[in-house]
Amino acid sequence: xxxxxxxxxxxxxxxxxxxxxxxxxxxxxxxxxxxxxxxxxxxxxxxxxxxxxxxxxxxxxxxxxxxxxxxxxxxxxxxxxxxxxxxxxxxxxxxxxxxxxxxxxxxxxxxxxxxxxxxxxxxxxxxxxxxxxxxxxxxxxxxxxxxxxxxxxxxxxxxxxxxxxxxxxxxxxxxxxxxxxxxxxxxxxxxxxxxxxxxxxxxxxxxxxxxxxxxxxxxxxxxxxxxxxxxxxxxxxxxxxxxxxxxxxxxxxxxxxxxxxxx
Numbered sequence: 001x002x003x004x005x006x007x008x009x010x011x012x013x014x015x016x017x018x019x020x021x022x023x024x025x026x027x028x029x030x031x032x033x034x035x036x037x038x039x040x041x042x043x044x045x046x047x048x049x050x051x052x053x054x055x056x057x058x059x060x061x062x063x064x065x066x067x068x069x070x071x072x073x074x075x076x077x078x079x080x081x082x083x084x085x086x087x088x089x090x091x092x093x094x095x096x097x098x099x100x101x102x103x104x105x106x107x108x109x110x111x112x113x114x115x116x117x118x119x120x121x122x123x124x125x126x127x128x129x130x131x132x133x134x135x136x137x138x139x140x141x142x143x144x145x146x147x148x149x150x151x152x153x154x155x156x157x158x159x160x161x162x163x164x165x166x167x168x169x170x171x172x173x174x175x176x177x178x179x180x181x182x183x184x185x186x187x188x189x190x191x192x193x194x195x196x197x198x199x200x201x202x203x204x205x206x207x208x209x210x211x212x213x214x215x216x217x218x219x220x221x222x223x224x225x226x227x228x229x230x231x232x233x234x235x236x237x238x239x240x241x242x243x244x245x246x247x248x249x250x251x252x253x254x255x256x257x258x259x260x261x262x263x
Contacts, residue, residue: 002148005084005113007071009039009092012063013073015130016091020123021061023141024088027148031084032061033075035068035105040092042067042105045111054188068109070108070239076116085155087113088144090123090173091136095125095172097228098192100217101242105256107172114170115244117158122170126232127177134262135180139237143173170244174228175237187236194218 004024008017012034024030033054047066052074056062062079064071070086089109096104110120123140125133157163172191176183195218205211223229231238 002086002144002152003030003082003084004028004030004144005030005072005075005087005118006030007034007041007068007075007087007089008101009035009068009089009109011035012057012061012231013036014093015133016024016123016125018032019092019133019137020088020140023137024144027141027145028086031080031167033062033071033074033079034063035071036063036065039067040070041103041104042108043103044068044069046073061176066100068105068114072109072112083155083158084113084118085151086144086147087118087120088123088140089121089134091175092122092124092126093130094124094128095126095232096172097124097195097238097240098220098222099163101172101191101240102125107242110172111170111242111244113195114168117168119147119154119168120170121147121173123173123175125177126174132179135178135183136175138180139175139183140173143171143237143239154185165211170180172228172240172242172244173233173237176232176235180190180236181236184235185237186230186239187234189219189228189231189238190226191240192220192224192229193222196222200208 045067047070052066059133089106107122110122113120125136133168154166197218198215201213220229228238
């Protein structure tokens with residue numbers, strides 16, 4: 001049976017992770033290791049300077065006083081007594097499209113699994129509020145079932161020490177908040193872009209000190225055809241394959257010349 005490690009960034013009590021657990025546990029062994037509290041926008045942060053504790057809720061979900069990446073890292077480096085075939089994160093309360101993926105704790109949890117060589121998926125709903133969550137869960141189950149044979153084959157190859165050219169994948173999936181019958185299917189798309197975030201919000205606390213709240217995400221800048229923003233607006237669940245390499249390969253030669261002149 002497929003073995004799945006399930007996490008999120010909204011916390012172990014969030015409706016999204018419960019919905020995902022309910023559908024995935026029908027077809028797989030699912031272990032939940034998720035943050036104790038909401039950890040949105042924590043990206044790939046790991047907690048290095050304070051201890052982390054793992055507790056078990058009444059429903060068997062394990063929760064950690066740390067970040068989404070902490071949860072997956074702990075699970076894969078000692079908490080679990082096996083290597084999962086798949087790491088799944090979500091379902092997030094709101095979109096993780098375009099620039100959102102840089103900050104997303106949902107994506108960060110999935111990425112931590114990917115860094116350990118395990119295929120990973122991050123699921124989000126386009127709008128906040130959990131409307132039509134059952135539809136998003138149904139589409140998540142559909143995709144996981146479609147990918148299960150490849151995930152199991154990769155896991156078998158890794159255990160046998162013969163992975164060959166097989167590589168794990170990291171998929172970012174955003175599902176419209178509509179009834180499942182109205183979701184037109186899956187569409188592979190690139191990340192769009194947002195405008196810069198709105199201005200910081202400054203307030204004065206009771207002691208007269210200035211405190212700051214991060215402003216809202218900027219409006220959509222690039223939602224052209226082929227982007228995740230466009231796909232979801234057209235009623236599709238978008239799938240964006242992500243990679244870790246941040247190198248600007250196109251400018252390597254230019255910077256090599258610049259460095260040579262400085263030598």
